[in-house]
Amino acid sequence: MDLWYTEKHSENVGITLKATRTLFSGKSPFQQLDIIETLEYGRMMLLDGLVMVTERDEFVYHDMISHPALFTHPCPKRVLVIGGGDGGSIREIMKHATVEEAVLCEIDGLVIEKSIELLPSMACDIDGSNPRVTLHVDDGLAYIREHQDAFDLILVDSTDPIGPAVGLFEEDFYRLVHGALKKDGIMVAQSESPFYHAEIQKNMYRNLRNVFPIVEMYQAFIPTYPSGLWSFAFASKQYHPVRDFDKARAAARPFHTRYYNEDLHLGAFMLPTFARENIAP
Amino acid sequence: MDLWYTEKHSENVGITLKATRTLFSGKSPFQQLDIIETLEYGRMMLLDGLVMVTERDEFVYHDMISHPALFTHPCPKRVLVIGGGDGGSIREIMKHATVEEAVLCEIDGLVIEKSIELLPSMACDIDGSNPRVTLHVDDGLAYIREHQDAFDLILVDSTDPIGPAVGLFEEDFYRLVHGALKKDGIMVAQSESPFYHAEIQKNMYRNLRNVFPIVEMYQAFIPTYPSGLWSFAFASKQYHPVRDFDKARAAARPFHTRYYNEDLHLGAFMLPTFARENIAP
Incomplete structure (x- = not known):
């Protein structure tokens, strides 16, 4: 499976990262939390679909x-x-x-x-x-x-x-x-x-x-x-x-x-x- | 048509831009040249598929x-x-x-x-x-x-x-x-x-x-x-x-x-x- 995560920075531009797996996906009372494994940036945390941190940067x-x-x-x-x-x-x-x-x-x-x-x-x-x-x-x-x-x-x-x-x-x-x-x-x-x-x-x-x-x-x-x-x-x-x-x-x-x-x-x-x-x- | 141009910066990461049309696409003796219109960055010149310049940045x-x-x-x-x-x-x-x-x-x-x-x-x-x-x-x-x-x-x-x-x-x-x-x-x-x-x-x-x-x-x-x-x-x-x-x-x-x-x-x-x-x- 060729899995890519794309975050749109506006309606018309975004970053796209190759991912291998989802480590966690769930909803708190405040927001959606996802942690996925990417090949270029290591593990990446998303809140409501926006990149918060990656291990590499x-x-x-x-x-x-x-x-x-x-x-x-x-x-x-x-x-x-x-x-x-x-x-x-x-x-x-x-x-x-x-x-x-x-x-x-x-x-x-x-x-x-x-x-x-x-x-x-x-x-x-x-x-x-x-x-x-x-x-x-x-x-x-x-x-x-x-x-x-x-x-x-x-x-x-x-x-x-x-x-x-x-x-x-x-x-x-x-x-x-x-x-x-x-x-x-x-x-x-x-x-x-x-x-x-x-x-x-x-x-x-x-x-x-x-x-x-x-x-x-x-x-x-x-x-x-x-x-x-x-x-x-x-x-x-x-x-x-x-x-x-x-x-x-x-x-x-x-x-x-x-x-x-x-x-x-x-x-x-x-x-x-x-x-x-x-x-x- | 929903047209996106994605440039991979490595095998595993890239930038993706919404495009409206191709203004020119052709091959010189040296390289492939494309000029496309994007919504976020205006006109964009690519050589051999890599972004050289965009009007916005x-x-x-x-x-x-x-x-x-x-x-x-x-x-x-x-x-x-x-x-x-x-x-x-x-x-x-x-x-x-x-x-x-x-x-x-x-x-x-x-x-x-x-x-x-x-x-x-x-x-x-x-x-x-x-x-x-x-x-x-x-x-x-x-x-x-x-x-x-x-x-x-x-x-x-x-x-x-x-x-x-x-x-x-x-x-x-x-x-x-x-x-x-x-x-x-x-x-x-x-x-x-x-x-x-x-x-x-x-x-x-x-x-x-x-x-x-x-x-x-x-x-x-x-x-x-x-x-x-x-x-x-x-x-x-x-x-x-x-x-x-x-x-x-x-x-x-x-x-x-x-x-x-x-x-x-x-x-x-x-x-x-x-x-x-x-x-x-």
């Missing part, structure tokens, strides 16, 4: 949602991840010795359960083995409402602004995140493709600027995401990701990163003109 | 093969493009007032002819209307052998190292290019995807380092190319693309660029770790 996303903020904040101790039930972001956070506690707040327990079972290279620190990690199967909004002034970093590792994540792109949510951060805290959120999602970006960055004094976009290349060019929003109360970045500390990191490095940290903020224009104030 | 490739070298060299006057029969590179070169003559040396006259006819937004300066542009339908190797010490910049706007372009990735060719450049000349060549083509890059950059004292890789994101992450080799006799870059001159450019800008010029050389590792000496 997840290193880019997880390096880039975590290390830029972790190396900008001078001493991150308490970190919250909203979403990110595959565990990849937590795995990267755990590489930072300053971090005393990382909390994962994922709305969908099935994502966590199946990641532990089928994506162990990502879920290695959310399987109960790491005492610095706490899991909450809960709505991110509810959780941060009850945990104000609590975190150095909050990473919003969400799906697209359709389905369960729609509220995570709105100003009210960013106000709650702002409150849940300590006085010098930083939020990072995935912010879609500058090539395909100009309108979403425009609204999202306007909302963020209404709440945070420092808001910058940075880019990463993720081959299985629409267009291959992806972006993250860096929203901060005090530290600027370029001006306050301690390049020497990042260069001396005691672990290997296949995507992130101290030069790329700076380069990621140097955007193509069209991406700048998407979010021009 | 060609601005990235053509900005990035041309402007980094044009803004690094203090006064580029004579520029040679090898390949590039669609005319997009020549169009960007023509935006630089210092350039007195640009020569296009394309082996396949059919590519030029059909680009003028069907891709006029790219071919606008190779249609005979621009007195600063000279066309040669000729083998690039033969041409540069007869034009030594002649150019400030040579852009190798080639296909992949299979088919007619295979010789354009070899050390003998780079020696000829070196000879065809003036004493402070610069060569730029497309250098494939760091994500998929590590082995090609390794050989190509080793060959380049055997010939040029300054060899750097830089990146650009091109959604219709394999993986979306593409790269270019900057090989230079004297000027370094970061240390000798005149940022103020680039910032004061009298034309709009949708991808390139003076910050991105620098960021493009700040590579992901895995890309650096592909070409580590």
Whole structure:
């Protein structure tokens, strides 16, 4: 059988991957979850038919949602991840010795359960083995409402602004995140493709600027995401990701990163003109 | 009819685009040429079944093969493009007032002819209307052998190292290019995807380092190319693309660029770790 999985990135373009088998397919109260085995990208998790992570290119996303903020904040101790039930972001956070506690707040327990079972290279620190990690199967909004002034970093590792994540792109949510951060805290959120999602970006960055004094976009290349060019929003109360970045500390990191490095940290903020224009104030 | 064009980037992954019609399909002595109309990316040119350019994302490739070298060299006057029969590179070169003559040396006259006819937004300066542009339908190797010490910049706007372009990735060719450049000349060549083509890059950059004292890789994101992450080799006799870059001159450019800008010029050389590792000496 010649099995191909095609994700349409719009009505008229998509990526197609040869697959060998479906490892899991099921419906949670929140969404459809599928994990399939592909030949080129290894195991791949889909939520409502959209690629979330693959084993081959997840290193880019997880390096880039975590290390830029972790190396900008001078001493991150308490970190919250909203979403990110595959565990990849937590795995990267755990590489930072300053971090005393990382909390994962994922709305969908099935994502966590199946990641532990089928994506162990990502879920290695959310399987109960790491005492610095706490899991909450809960709505991110509810959780941060009850945990104000609590975190150095909050990473919003969400799906697209359709389905369960729609509220995570709105100003009210960013106000709650702002409150849940300590006085010098930083939020990072995935912010879609500058090539395909100009309108979403425009609204999202306007909302963020209404709440945070420092808001910058940075880019990463993720081959299985629409267009291959992806972006993250860096929203901060005090530290600027370029001006306050301690390049020497990042260069001396005691672990290997296949995507992130101290030069790329700076380069990621140097955007193509069209991406700048998407979010021009 | 629901018509989709799928380009496989390997045996197991590809991009798929909804198409409406074929504008041209024919065989030259060198290769199969197809130009089709897609809904998401506009008109698309294929050589031997591989996407060369599309109307929607060609601005990235053509900005990035041309402007980094044009803004690094203090006064580029004579520029040679090898390949590039669609005319997009020549169009960007023509935006630089210092350039007195640009020569296009394309082996396949059919590519030029059909680009003028069907891709006029790219071919606008190779249609005979621009007195600063000279066309040669000729083998690039033969041409540069007869034009030594002649150019400030040579852009190798080639296909992949299979088919007619295979010789354009070899050390003998780079020696000829070196000879065809003036004493402070610069060569730029497309250098494939760091994500998929590590082995090609390794050989190509080793060959380049055997010939040029300054060899750097830089990146650009091109959604219709394999993986979306593409790269270019900057090989230079004297000027370094970061240390000798005149940022103020680039910032004061009298034309709009949708991808390139003076910050991105620098960021493009700040590579992901895995890309650096592909070409580590």
